[in-house]
Amino acid sequence: MTDDDMRSRHAVVVGGGLAGVTTALQLADAGVGVTLVEGRPRLGGLAFSFQRGDLTVDNGQHVYLRCCTAYRWFLERVGGAALAPVQERLDVPVLDIGRPGRPRLGRLRRTALPVPLHLAASLAGYPHLSLAERASVSRAALALGRLDPADPALDGIDFATWLRRQGQSPRTIEALWDLVGVATLNAGAPDVSMALAAMVFKTGLLSEPGAADIGWARVPLGELHDTLARKALDAAGVRTEISTRVRGIVRADHGRWRVETGGAPLEADTVVLATAQRETRALLPDGALDAPDRLLEIGTAPILNVHVLYDRKVLRRPFFAALGTPVQWVFDRTEASGLGEGQYLAVSQSAAQQEIDAPVAELRKRYLPELERLLPPARQARVRDFFVTRERTATFAPAPGVGRLRPGARTRAPGLYLAGAWTATGWPATMEGAVRSGFTAAAAALQALGRPHEHPLKEAA
Structure with missing residues (x-):
């Protein structure tokens, strides 16, 4: 396919969250004309x-x-x-006021030592657990390190059951595992798929010493996810239409797609739905997924x-x-x-x-x-x-069994793809998962268009 052919191709990305913006940037950077449509009056999705x-x-x-x-x-x-x-080194102050007296301060922080020794000193001095509980955490961490998060069997059990099998007390689950897990997974251990828990803890705590160092915006999120994102989209040649609700997606002539909005319809060779699962289900054409109602079970x-x-x-x-x-x-x-x-x-x-x-x-x-x-x-x-x-x-919801419900980027309809943190990224519902889904959707679309695509992350090469 020539460069002129690629420039004549057009894609419509529905949804202006991190998944949609990432997809649009990746497609535009590969030479595809892109229109990004967002129903809200801003970009950024649920991080605004x-x-x-x-x-x-x-x-x-x-x-x-x-x-x-x-x-x-x-x-x-x-x-x-x-x-x-990102902070120079992981350092999380943890205040406990569950006992009489002034709040007791503990810290979860790392050293420069290799995994798993990078957290050993912090765990040894963590005052919110007993000596026996700290020792049990080390044993559970070693067991967790041997798990494969991609094992489908792990998706069928909950994190709390696995932790209890590893001798973790209720206090240990509260003061350590849920302290991290609730914030990253948005659910307590009994309501979390073991596959997702294993992925989070193996990647964040057991992959490399600095993996869990925390970063956060020192400016409003809107400056990053809306203002700067729009500038990047504009510079890449993406046409952005905000406050525009997509009402339907139908097949047009010559195998193209027609995206219907309140105004003039948009025609495209490629459509990426980067919307929430219920909105995606409502927009999916018949036959696009084998079991489309599974999206509603997420x-x-x-x-x-x-x-x-x-x-x-x-x-x-x-x-x-x-x-x-x-x-x-x-x-x-x-x-x-x-x-x-x-x-x-x-x-x-x-x-x-x-x-x-x-x-x-x-x-x-x-x-x-x-x-x-x-x-x-x-x-x-x-x-x-x-x-x-x-x-x-x-x-x-990262509940046990959710893994079988999460679809991949490709659908059965040629030229139609899915993106969003809820798709099969292997990650929980994080900003990271949303961006990764955009990479995957864009790669699938570019492959179908005959354009070789190099993944932006070396780890995925």
Whole structure:
């Protein structure tokens, strides 16, 4: 196929989240004409920002790890890597207030030693577990390292059952495994596929010493996922249509596709649906998947974020995790939000099924006293604002058996592909998984168009 033939090819990407933006960039970089269609008035999907008065607020706190090579590629590609740096070495302060007295501080941090010795010193001194519990963690980690996350049998059991078989106590699961797992998987151990748990812990903690070092945006997410993403798309020649809802996808003449919107329909040789599973199911043409209703069996899980503005500084660390309290993770968002005086804390609550619909007054009554227990300076501070953001379908539910439900990028309809963190990436519902799905969908489309495609990540070569 000549370059002129490639330039005459056109693709429509439906959905402007990380999966859609990645797909569009990959196709455009390979010389395909691309139109990206997004129903919202912004890009970024479920990782976005909004204005609240003079404050720029992220809908939720999003972090990534050094091992998230695809999302790091995305940041580089849109010119935002310096705005979301990774800590030099993993260091997670963990406060426990489940016992009388002042909060007890422990730390999960690594050294420069090779795996698994990089975490040995931290685990040996972790005060939230007994000596016997710490020893049991080491044995479980060795057993986990021998697992293959791609083994289909692992998808059929839950993480909690496996942990109990490895001699992990309820306290160990709470103070270590769920401390990490709930934040990354958006579910507690009993509700997590062992395959996904093995993937997360093997990749993050047992692959290389720096794999779990944490990165997060020092600017509003909208600056990365919308503003910079749009600039990158524009520079790549992608036509972006926001506030445009796709109503249907049908076969047009000569084997092409017609994407129907409220305006003039779009014709394309290739269509990529980078939308949530229910929206994708509604748009799929008949026969595109063998069992399309399986998409509706992929559950969703909510995330709740509590936002508190104090009139003074009450937290000196950039973030911490908590035990013995409903509070899970707390982040300082003061500088990123543009707040000039006082301090803005974001409390990120994953697996929030029990609280996602709770009234703001009830959440205020529950969380402000907990923050005062965790942060004594907050007892003398005045709360200037308190509000809540809710993502009821923040991620797909990583339940046992979900692996068999997640489709690949290819469909049975020539020229039609799927992308999204819920597709078969091998990763849980993370920004990393979303970007990886975009790589896979673009590669499949380019292969069908006869254009050789080199995967952006060396690890996948």
